[in-house]
Amino acid sequence: MILVELKPLNRAVDADVENLLDQAFGADRFTRTAYRVRAGLSPLATLSFSAWDGDALVGALQSWAVALAGDDGSRHPLVMVGPVAVSPVVQRGGMGKQMMAHMLAIAADAADGALMLVGDAPYYSRFFGFDTAATTGWRLPGPFDPARLLARPVGEFVPPNLSGMIVGDPQRR
Ligand SMILES: CC(C)(COP(=O)(O)OP(=O)(O)OC[C@H]1O[C@@H](n2cnc3c(N)ncnc32)[C@H](O)[C@@H]1OP(=O)(O)O)[C@@H](O)C(=O)NCCC(=O)NCCS
Secondary structure (H helix, E strand, O other), rough: OOOEEEHHHHHHHHHHHHHHHHHHHHHHHHHHHHHHOOOOOOOOOOOOEEEEEOOOEEEEEEEEEEEEEOOOEEEEEEEEEEEEEOHHHHOOOHHHHHHHHHHHHHHHHOOOEEEEEEEHHHHHHHOOOOEOOOOOEEEEOOOOOOOEEEEEEOOOOOOOOOEEEEEEEOOOO
């Protein structure tokens, strides 16, 4: 188990975060549909973190303001979690869990909508309670695997079980 210090994301230099994301996801990560949802947004400061082993940046978790634009004309604020990235040299050491647990604890009070993400269900379902129960009618602005489109209640917010498109929500910060 690696003990790391979690700090606000903006303590890290942007280029170092980008380098970490390249290492975790590969340099072709920009082709992922999640990037289309997040285009033009800035990470939510209260729900985005950097993880440090001394002076070394070893992890990052970013969250974003998005919304479900329902086909019925309704609009539902959501918080998109991810990328969650752990430096390959320290993966499987508990850091991903530590960053997610920290985010969930803060989100219980700070989130202004239910949580959603595009990611590996075996990880995010098993440890953090994300599932596809509400997301079967959700669409993204590009190709995606429905088994990886996951959501989770937080605080008073429940993922809306409606059909619609996930869009960025730049007004919220
Ligand atoms: C996915 C990631 C965030 C997990 O963080 P981590 O610090 O490496 O993992 P943790 O130590 O928190 O968790 C370890 C446990 O999760 C499991 N696990 C880790 N990544 C997993 C994955 N992608 N799918 C399923 N299970 C996974 C491990 O098998 C281990 O299980 P165990 O406790 O039964 O041994 C990290 O490995 C990472 O950044 N990977 C590169 C990016 C990536 O592939 N992301 C995929 C999800 S979108």
